[in-house]
Amino acid sequence: DKEAARPLSAVFRVEGNGVVSKVPTLATSTKQDIMIETLSAENASAHEALHCLHMLRSDASAGLSTAEASLRRQYHGYNEFEVTEQEPLWKKYTEQ
Secondary structure: OOOOOOOOEEEEEEEOOOOOOOOHHHOOOOOOOOOEEEHHHHHHOOHHHHHHHOOOOOOOOOOHHHHHHHHHHHHOOOOOOOOOOOOHHHHHOOOO
C-alpha cells in the first residue's frame, strides 16, 4: 500500500560477541557493542552525502573495516537478490 507509513530509519545493536539485536538493551551493553542506524533510500536522499556517511558510521575514502562489514553482514545478510528466469516473449505470444 503506497499510503501506508514506512519507517525512515532503524537502529540496531551489534553486541561485541557478534549477536545482533533490533532492540537495544542498555543493561547488557559493553564497550564492544555498537549501534548502527540504517536509512531508507527516501530518508537518505533528503540529506547530504557526508551526513549520511556519518549517520551510517562509514567513511567516504576508507569505507568499512573488514570487521565492521562482517558485523553488518550478520544483520543485513549478503548483498544478494534472487533473479527468476522470465518466460520468453515468443512463448507468451504462442500461448495466446
